[in-house]
Amino acid sequence: MKKAEKRSCAVRAASTVAEPVAAAKATSRPSVVQVLRERGLIQDVTNDTLEAVASKEALSVYCGFDPTAESLHLGNLLGIIVLSWFQRCGHQPVALLGGATGRVGDPSGRSLERPILSEEEIERNVAGIRRILEKLLTSADPTGPKPLLLNNLDWFGGMSFLGFLRDVGKYARVGTMLSRDAVKSRMEADGEGISFTEFTYQLLQGYDFVHLHRTHGVRVQVGGSDQFGNIVGGVDLMRKVPGATTTQQCFGLTFPLLTKSDGTKMGKSASGAVWLAADKLSPFKFYQYLLTSIPDSDVIKFLKMLTFLDLGEIARLEAAMQAPDYKPNLAQQVLAAEVTRFVHGEEGLQQALKTTQALAPGARTQLDADTLEAIAGEAPSASLAVEQVVECPLADVMVAAGLQPSKGAARRMIKGGGVAVNNAKVSDEMHKLTAADLIEGRLLLLAAGKKNKMLVRVQQS
Numbered sequence: 001m002k003k004a005e006k007r008s009c010a011v012r013a014a015s016t017v018a019e020p021v022a023a024a025k026a027t028s029r030p031s032v033v034q035v036l037r038e039r040g041l042i043q044d045v046t047n048d049t050l051e052a053v054a055s056k057e058a059l060s061v062y063c064g065f066d067p068t069a070e071s072l073h074l075g076n077l078l079g080i081i082v083l084s085w086f087q088r089c090g091h092q093p094v095a096l097l098g099g100a101t102g103r104v105g106d107p108s109g110r111s112l113e114r115p116i117l118s119e120e121e122i123e124r125n126v127a128g129i130r131r132i133l134e135k136l137l138t139s140a141d142p143t144g145p146k147p148l149l150l151n152n153l154d155w156f157g158g159m160s161f162l163g164f165l166r167d168v169g170k171y172a173r174v175g176t177m178l179s180r181d182a183v184k185s186r187m188e189a190d191g192e193g194i195s196f197t198e199f200t201y202q203l204l205q206g207y208d209f210v211h212l213h214r215t216h217g218v219r220v221q222v223g224g225s226d227q228f229g230n231i232v233g234g235v236d237l238m239r240k241v242p243g244a245t246t247t248q249q250c251f252g253l254t255f256p257l258l259t260k261s262d263g264t265k266m267g268k269s270a271s272g273a274v275w276l277a278a279d280k281l282s283p284f285k286f287y288q289y290l291l292t293s294i295p296d297s298d299v300i301k302f303l304k305m306l307t308f309l310d311l312g313e314i315a316r317l318e319a320a321m322q323a324p325d326y327k328p329n330l331a332q333q334v335l336a337a338e339v340t341r342f343v344h345g346e347e348g349l350q351q352a353l354k355t356t357q358a359l360a361p362g363a364r365t366q367l368d369a370d371t372l373e374a375i376a377g378e379a380p381s382a383s384l385a386v387e388q389v390v391e392c393p394l395a396d397v398m399v400a401a402g403l404q405p406s407k408g409a410a411r412r413m414i415k416g417g418g419v420a421v422n423n424a425k426v427s428d429e430m431h432k433l434t435a436a437d438l439i440e441g442r443l444l445l446l447a448a449g450k451k452n453k454m455l456v457r458v459q460q461s
């Protein structure tokens with residue numbers, strides 16, 4: 001473990017939720033900026049003094065998430081991890097749900113206007129994202145300062161348009177707003193430019209920072225590098241809005257964006273998002289993504305950014321990858337296990353591992369109903385009546401389930417040793433299934449060949 005991380009744990013244990021910021025000022029804190037830098041989690045900071053300030057004082061730090069989908073995704077996990085590192089170093093994490101900003105739409109990194117979401121959709125999305133943030137920020141460091149979860153609809157909802165123009169808009173310069181990348185790129189591209197609504201987005205996010213500073217003493221905003229303009233806008237506004245600034249300096253910190261193999265940003269609106277909610281992507285599929293989609297050339301970077309493993313351990317893995325006896329994919333296995341455990345808990349990881357084993361080509365693992373249920377979403381399935389299964393020849397069942405085109409083909413395959421029932425090989429072509437083959441009286445896993453598996457749901461009459 002690197003010195004900074006060792007110290008971070010020590011200080012975390014010593015700091016309590018109730019510890020007032022003033023008392024913490026006297027202590028020397030672990031350098032969260034150093035930890036983040038060593039892990040490749042810093043793209044930009046608005047002012048280099050953040051490192052010194054964060055080492056001396058407990059800060060409140062926020063990251064915002066707009067409710068544009070029901071779940072967060074792997075790219076968003078970086079914001080949660082950065083908040084968690086602040087928390088581990090004794091700072092107060094604040095997660096902000098964009099109930100208001102989600103109704104406006106951030107133009108950052110988007111070449112087209114965002115569609116307007118219905119009120120119901122936004123509320124559903126807020127609830128889904130809130131569940132994830134609550135779970136992950138609480139489990140990331142149960143002993144650190146308790147995370148705060150806020151929704152910016154709570155302060156924008158009651159603000160009138162005139163109030164906004166007077167109390168916020170008056171302090172923003174249109175020239176500066178036009179110079180932000182997100183606006184400039186829309187104005188310069190052939191297309192429809194940008195709506196007034198999305199143009200004002202930067203002011204809403206800027207005012208969030210002002211409001212959070214006033215009401216919760218927040219001094220740092222973190223976000224992906226696409227958020228730099230909005231974050232700087234907040235720091236600027238802070239200096240201008242009367243009564244917003246205190247003598248305390250405020251900071252922005254951005255982290256690099258996680259990209260897909262084609263170099264584009266992993267996003268929630270993009271297709272094939274790697275969702276964090278289990279009902280949108282099973283722990284098994286989440287695990288499989290990390291296991292199979294991250295090339296050797298990226299895996300160490302991902303281990304540093306997406307896990308809390310100590311850097312010494314990651315360095316040992318990196319060295320092992322160069323050794324002739326390196327077992328291919330070991331680093332990806334560690335990455336997949338660590339991130340799945342963080343997102344889905346130990347139970348989710350164990351389910352993902354069991355399913356991986358059960359579905360592995362030629363697997364001979366013993367199956368239980370839980371594992372079979374997990375497989376249900378991952379392998380094709382068929383539904384048969386109990387009379388079509390119990391006391392019926394295996395070959396007939398394979399045909400009825402659609403696993404083989406004819407009884408003759410099924411029998412040949414059984415005879416050739418290519419068929420398994422619940423992962424146990426069957427080689428008698430006349431084999432009949434019995435009630436004892438049904439797991440919990442309702443499930444059966446058939447395999448024809450190493451990769452072709454089918455879950456059969458058996459309906460009792």
Ligand SMILES: Nc1ncnc2c1ncn2[C@@H]1O[C@H](COP(=O)(O)OP(=O)(O)OP(=O)(O)O)[C@@H](O)[C@H]1O
Nearest residue numbers: 065066068075076078223224257258266267268269
């Ligand atoms: N691929 C990514 N890598 C790192 N951070 C990301 C990534 N995608 C989003 N973020 C960050 O997550 C935070 C919340 O992003 P937000 O949910 O509003 O947008 P998004 O996930 O990018 O969605 P969309 O695809 O609709 O733009 C921001 O700080 C953003 O920079």
Ligand SMILES: N[C@@H](Cc1ccc(O)cc1)C(=O)O
Nearest residue numbers: 064065066098101106205208
């Ligand atoms: N603009 C951020 C989300 C956000 C919303 C409100 C904020 O105050 C901060 C961040 C994004 O789209 O990624």
